[in-house]
Amino acid sequence: MTSEFGNLAGRTALITGGGRGIGEAIALKLGRAGAKVLVNDFDAEPAKATVEIIRESGGEADVFIGDVREDNFGDRFIQHAVATCRSVDIIINNAGYTRDAVIQKMSDAEWREILDVHLTAPFRILRAAQPVFKQQAAADAGAGRRLVRKVVNVSSISGLFGIAGQSNYSSAKAGLIGLTQVLAKEWGRYGVTVNCVAFGLIGTRLGTIKSSTTRVRIGGEDVSVGMNSDLHKDLQSRIPLGRVGTVEEAAGAVYLFCTPESDYISGQTVLCSGGLTSI
Ligand SMILES: NC(=O)c1ccc[n+]([C@@H]2O[C@H](COP(=O)([O-])OP(=O)(O)OC[C@H]3O[C@@H](n4cnc5c(N)ncnc54)[C@H](O)[C@@H]3O)[C@@H](O)[C@H]2O)c1
Structure with missing residues (x-):
């Protein structure tokens, strides 16, 4: 028996x-x-x-290369989706990295850079998507059907509780929760749900202990991401499930908000952190 759960056939999803x-x-x-x-x-x-990988397993996918921090990225991303896809049904704001420093050592440029990638970029993408969501909702109403579309923003325990050394990142991720709540209210009329997943420790280069392998190239520059070893150990020891999450488990939390089963949930931030509920 095939399950209908989470069937996204015919939907178009954009992910940064x-x-x-x-x-x-x-x-x-x-x-x-x-x-x-x-x-x-x-x-x-x-x-x-x-x-x-998606194509090899029989799915449909395409690339859109670009830095989400660019001024016109949001408009270009949405215009490209409209031109090449059937519709815009799901948007996941996920792209990002960290540039940590205690506040007295954080420059204006480091502050702005992280605000740009984690907050201004999602704002611009979603602003560009508004007319598309509006038009699609009008077309659905004209055709007598109701389709719920989805936005999922990726936040962090840093945005909910604050992590020392991350005033830029914590502020941006907290701002993204605010943006989620506003758009859930503004876009109910278009049948768009807007939710947020705040991750705890997930096993990627960002969620692991800082080392030579957690350096990333950002615009031709080497940036050290990852976490301070003491903080990582402390957080990990306090995760009720007793371990760092996998990327598949992280994806599962976002996926829940993309499925038809979550059509009546909007404006929510869910922690995906193995039970860690504070820092
Ligand atoms: N890993 C964790 O423990 C953790 C915890 C909380 C939140 N998050 C959030 O999850 C999201 C994904 O992080 P991850 O852990 O998978 O990191 P990752 O470094 O493994 O993957 C991030 C991807 O985003 C891309 N990217 C970064 N900046 C970009 C930009 N300006 N434009 C376009 N692409 C860009 C990178 O090239 C990379 O492929 C981020 O928003 C991060 O803040 C991660």
Whole structure:
């Protein structure tokens, strides 16, 4: 017997930062569920690899290479989706990295950079999507059907509780929760649910202990991501499930908000942290 649960056939999903880590796992999961996935990343090779995996397993996917921080990224991303996909049904704001420093050592540029990637980019993407969601809702009403569309924003325990050394990242991720709540109210009329998943420790280069392997190339520059070893150990020891989450488990939480089964849930932030509920 085949299950109808989570069937996303005929849906189009846009995801930022889909080349690696959690974003890759989300893209693969949505692709397996039948969605056509438009995979963004600023690193072309991993994004293309994600698309290849989806295609090889019989799914539909395409790449959209670009840095979400660029001024016109949101407009270009949405215009490209409208031009090449059937519709815009699911948007996942996932791309990002960290640039940590205690506040007295954090420059204006480091503050702005992280606000840009984690908050301004989702704002611009979603602003660009508004006319599309509005028009699609009008078309649905005209055709006498009701389709619920989905936005999922990726936040963090850092945004909910604050992590020392992350004033830029914590502020941006907290802001994203605010944006989620506002758009859930503004877009109910278009049948769009807007939710947020705040991750705890997930086993990617970002969620692991800082080392030489957690350096990433950002615009030609080496940036050290990952977490301070003491903090990582402390957090890990307090996770009720007793371990760091996998990218598949992280993708599962986002996926729940993409399925028809969550059509009446909006404006929510769910912690996906193995039970960790404070820092
Ligand atoms: N891993 C964790 O423990 C954890 C915890 C809380 C929240 N998060 C959030 O989850 C999301 C994904 O992180 P991850 O752990 O999978 O990291 P990751 O580094 O494994 O993957 C992030 C992907 O995003 C891409 N990316 C980064 N900046 C980009 C930009 N400006 N434009 C386009 N693409 C960009 C990277 O190239 C990479 O492929 C991030 O928003 C992160 O803040 C992660």
